[in-house]
Amino acid sequence: MAKFKTPLIDELEKGPWPSFVSDIKRQAKTKPELEDLLGQLELSYKDKETHWKHGGIVGVFGYGGGVIGRYSDMPKEFPGIAHFHTVRVNQTGGFYYNTKYLGQLMDMWERRGSGLTNFHGSTGDMVLLGTQTDQLEEIFWELTHDMNTDLGGSGGNLRTPSCCLGMSRCEYACIDSQAICQEMTMAYQDELHRPAFPYKFKIKVSGCPNDCVAAIARSDCAIIGTWKDNIRIDQSTVAAYVNGELKPNAGAHAGRDWGKFDIVKEVINLCPTKCMSWDGKELKINNKECTRCMHCINVMPRALRPGVDKGATLLCGAKAPILEGQRLATVIVPFIKTEGTFEEIKEVINKLLDWWMEHGKNRERIGELIGRMGMREMLKATGLPPVPQMVKEPRSNPYIFWEESDVPGGWTRDLAAFRKKHPL
């Protein structure tokens, strides 16, 4: 027998999409605190208001993040969820797991938590929802000792970096997004666990400009794979697409009859730089003008491949609108090699962090700091060379903040000499 009647959320057991309500109900048979969760959720559906409180600070000793305090505002009615804290556990690059590891984690969460999770939270971490303060150190002990893993980030610190699955199963990957992500996570453990930043900082790595982890929209430092040389073309396979032997876009449009594949209409004319041509026999690309948007490669993955001189573009400063308006990340290094332990990338990140920690106001993301102080100051601090790839277009106002050192003779002038020429 269910502890509470839940007619409203029961409606969410209908329909073809997997029902979280049915799922929680089943779990509640062995984890009775979830009965209280369902009861409180039903109440929220009735009240149209949340019943969670912003908690006090909870965590594990020595870490400034990774655990989020959460308390019910009706602990008498729903005692099982009076304390219902979140534990963020580091995900793996590309979200690969085996059943042994996840089985272990599930068993731990059955003993020490509610049995409810998010796979995954928006930042990337595995999110374990619902435990009590006295369990936190025990959980941390088991994570580190028995499962060889660690907590993720929250608050004013680095968030667990995340990446697309990259080279592990994607032919488009120009960089080893997983290796870069793992290396950044390991290199910045202190920054991840002990908040010392003005606000959050996110690093995300996508293997190519398709950007499957949304690095350009969600990360303070986006690392996106790209190439410098020529798109590799297999002309006979291009012909196979043109003849209809192969389905365009790997079959992604198979659910509708879009008519016969037309390479001119679907590829040549949609190329944003108009750098391609097709004479009926040969596909030509003026690679120097290609901006590597991926469209032609996405449409004909068996015929076209990115070049072989591969590396990454670094972009900086994405964030959601709050407070100074939304930003996409903007280019700061057009091309950087990604080899070894990625020292070149770390060097740039370190300089960005130093500048931001020195000048960032409380709760100011690095993108907003660039907005406030200008690219000029960021470039001066990091030593990155200004290049046209950083802008869509040059400035349209001439209100340049010249510095004294820029101007011949500096700013000190000889008043007497001036007045001799220009009497008052």
Added chain:
Amino acid sequence: MGYDPKNPMKDRITDIGPRSYEEFMPPVIKKNFGKWLYHEILEPGVLMHKAESGDEVYTVRVGAARLMSIELIRDALKIADKHCDGCLRWTTRNNIEFMVDNKSKLEPLKADLKANPMFPIGGTGAGVTNIVHTQGWVHCHTPAIDASGIVKSVMDDLFKHFQSMDLPAQVRIALACCLNMCGAVHCSDIAILGFHRKPPFVQHEVISQICELPLAIAACPTGAIKPATVDGKKSVSVNGERCMFCGNCYTMCPAMPLMDAEGDCVVIMMGGKISNRISAPKFSKVVIPALPSNPPRWPEVVAAVRNILETYAKNANKYERIGEWAERIGWERVFEKCNIPFNVKTIDDYTLAYNTLRTTTQFKFS
């Protein structure tokens, strides 16, 4: 052994970071790492990747509510044990992927997945894939709306498009339950956003005991909160006209709640994208400033999302994302075609407003 509360620092391990993905990749993935040639979508939800070595890996993608119980995850693990050498992965949009290294293993895997309605196969190509979303009433203190329940309602309605690839291009939907936008809905084809519309009220009699007033005042991004003395007690006052309903004050100070069943609403945005394909990444734009939030099935929200999706599906060119379609035909046409009334609240008046105003005499008449 184990954690000893009397001696917390004994044998403590810290800063070891995550397990490496290398431990967990299926053998065929590991063997062909970085050596993939191409992929094909064999049917909705089923991918085949071909490696230079000639090896193939078959992937079956299934949808899942992001909010999952350990029992359900164990169900997934059982399937991975039976068919996939104990390996599985999640996608960035909360789908689960099961991989096998031989075509002969594909049908038995699919059969076991099809037997469990919690694992619907789909989410590939030019269709609707899983919605990324945030916590909502299930686990957050600032939401204006629920997350999981709206996602469930919208996905039920669009389920056909999850299992068919019949749209002009992929459609990415995201939901965030307050304007903090933990889920980064600001670059999605269609975004569903919860919004408070009443400024916080102030519980004067207790505020000075449970909150640090200077912190609450400083938390407000628009400077709407000022110190005040009410009935001889130290408190604050809120200038409602300056409030942007962000909830920062409530995050700082529980004596300033702003959630309100009547005021809280749903904003619908459209036309954002992430990928650099053809056109540059773009922000989502507000097209419906407020819809009522009606649990348990949010019919107005479901209908609005469906309307945008179907109008786009009918009118856009192949490969065109919602935002690209909107830019080609012009936003004035989008409002007309989707039959959405234009509202003064869809004209930006926030920080970067000028960028969105029309600075040319070129436009279309409605």
